[in-house]
Amino acid sequence: MSGRILIIDTVATNRIVLKVKMLAAQFSVDACSSRIEAEAIISTNRPDLILINLSDPVEDRHEFCRTLKNDPQTSGIAVIAVGVADTSKARFAALDVGADDVLPRPMNDTLLLARIRSLLRVRSASQELLLRDSTSRALGFEEANALFETAAHVALLSPEDMQDGNLLTMLGKGLGQPVRTLSTAGVLKATAVTPVPDLFVIDASSDTSQHALFRLVSDLRSRSETRQSTQLIVVPHGKPDMAAMFLDLGADDIVTSGTSQGELSLRAKALIRRKLLHDRLRDTVRNGLHAAVTDPLTGLYNRRYVESHLTRLAEQSRGSGRELAVMMLDIDYFKSVNDTYGHAAGDKVLVQLADRLRENLRAIDLVARVGGEEFLVAMPRTSAVQARNAANRLRRLVNCRPFDLGDGGPKLRVTASVGVAVSGQNGMHQTELTRMCDLADAALYAAKSAGRDQVALSKSAA
Structure with missing residues (x-):
């Protein structure tokens, strides 16, 4: 932690x-x-x-x-x-x-630590969205529209035979809008929930069905259509371990049964505001940046985005006193792939590699294509040891299974070399950012000189 x-x-x-x-x-x-x-x-x-x-x-x-x-x-x-x-x-x-x-x-220590973990997860996601929003504005894109209070979609989920009319009334009055009622069993069986609620209020005040409700919280958090919805769980009084489990499974907030209407509505409104803000920031990233700052082949960020976003990561590193790792990853002997199988086959390798990198990094990490077969990865809050381990993991993602060239072509195995540079404990000034990328490039050259399919760490940046 x-x-x-x-x-x-x-x-x-x-x-x-x-x-x-x-x-x-x-x-x-x-x-x-x-x-x-x-x-x-x-x-x-x-x-x-x-x-x-x-x-x-x-x-x-x-x-x-x-x-x-x-x-x-x-x-x-x-x-x-x-x-x-x-x-x-x-x-x-x-x-x-x-x-x-x-x-x-x-x-209760268990509940305290679960609550801290939950709030830090939310803070990390919010920081990432705000950081990307500031990057888009620095690149000259129009600032997203201001957030206005709007009616949200709210659903109360209860076991079918235990729906609490008082809880439904309190929610409706506190939020000043209608609240849908859904059965927990029905939501678990449904392949989609429409319209998708901004807030699920889940009534777990009767702990007789707690295992099904644990599954429900986890299920809603894993589905693509409900992953971004917020969750407020009503738990029985005096059940801190149950509350902690809900938080660790992905719930956003917890109240106990018997909570006043004022507190319930305050917590619900806070979750709705956060959900709408995150939606707005995601729209900014999707719509404002996509065409101008992404590589059309792989869908990764391009060099233009990297130059601006890395500056912000370096400022964040300096402000927090935590390290920033930058990696340069290059496919070994990529020219021979194009010469032997054609540029269309080479493009397929690049696209599949981009997918592997994107799916195996944190949301806060930056991955970009900065050259023909060269990729950059920036990892905030990452020590030299963690960076080396992550670089070896990414290197293995390349050589662990062959790439599909399609059209009946052969499965092609390739390898990659990785160079890593890590800023000092006190962060790195903006003027040193170019030097840090140069150090990662030099480490990449050292990895290739050592025989390729290697990771090299720059000693100067550690």
């Missing part, structure tokens, strides 16, 4: 206990007692998530939380309010100022 956590709590014992738990879960951790200290840490070592005790008798922590969420520079930091009284009023107040979740003490 990776990520940077900031703990803000006046009580030293609380800070120490939480810090030990976060370190045990392999997070990087900072801890402080006051707003002034927190602001200094955030400005120099920005966290991915904040655990904040809002019940401070001296400082107005609610106002601090609201300020964080209203500032574009810090609004993307996930916030979990801890040490809050376990009352509807206290939870609503924390959510209303921007907290992503509220976990009163004593906290």
Whole structure:
């Protein structure tokens, strides 16, 4: 598990206990007692998530939380309010100022870690979409239309014989719009759900059918048509392990049965806003960039996109203090493929290789075709050891199975060489970006000189 956590709590014992738990879960951790200290840490070592005790008798922590969420520079930091009284009023107040979740003490460790994992997954996806959106605008494309509050498609999923009319009424009143009702069994059997809901509210308040509901959450997250829909799960009170399982299976948020209408509607509206924002950003990437910044043969990004996006990755690396890996991958003896089998066969190899690379990298990674048979891969937050392992995995993707030339032609086996350069721990300045690509190119040359089908790591960039 990776990520940077900031703990803000006046009580030293609380800070120490939480810090030990976060370190045990392999997070990087900072801890402080006051707003002034927190602001200094955030400005120099920005966290991915904040655990904040809002019940401070001296400082107005609610106002601090609201300020964080209203500032574009810090609004993307996930916030979990801890040490809050376990009352509807206290939870609503924390959510209303921007907290992503509220976990009163004593906290269940399993649920806390599951919630952190869930929020960090969402933050990573949001950062990637926003980064690509900023790249498109830097390239001169029109900024996407502003996000307006619009009626969303919301569906309440319940076991067929356990539909909760009170929950349906609360949702409808809180959101100010009709809510569809669907049976969980029917959704599992259906090959498609139309129109696709922006938000699924899944009633798991009766744990008698929890295994079927676990399957439902996972199934909705895996289907292409419902993968981007958000999920809010209603779980029985006093079942933290069940709530944690739903989060780890892909649910976006959890409430317990008996939650007030105000809290339920706040959480539902937040998920809908996030879904609509992500949809808008995806449309920007799809429609604004596709023709101008993609390679028409492979569908990968081209050199024009790489030059702008790599600059942003380098800035992000410098700001976070985390390493950035750049790889150059080149098909060995590719000219002989074109000479022997023709350029159409060579194109088929390039297309299939692009598919293999695209399907085996993270959403945050960049993969592009930057030359005839040369591909670039950029991997943020990747150490030298991780980069070498990833490069060997990509190299094996090339030689693990032959390429299909079609039209009754032979299955062709090819290999690839990979050169890797990794920025220093403090990131890399924009002026050094060209040098980093040159180092990756030099490492690629070294891999080919060593006999090809090799990975070489540039020592100068480590």
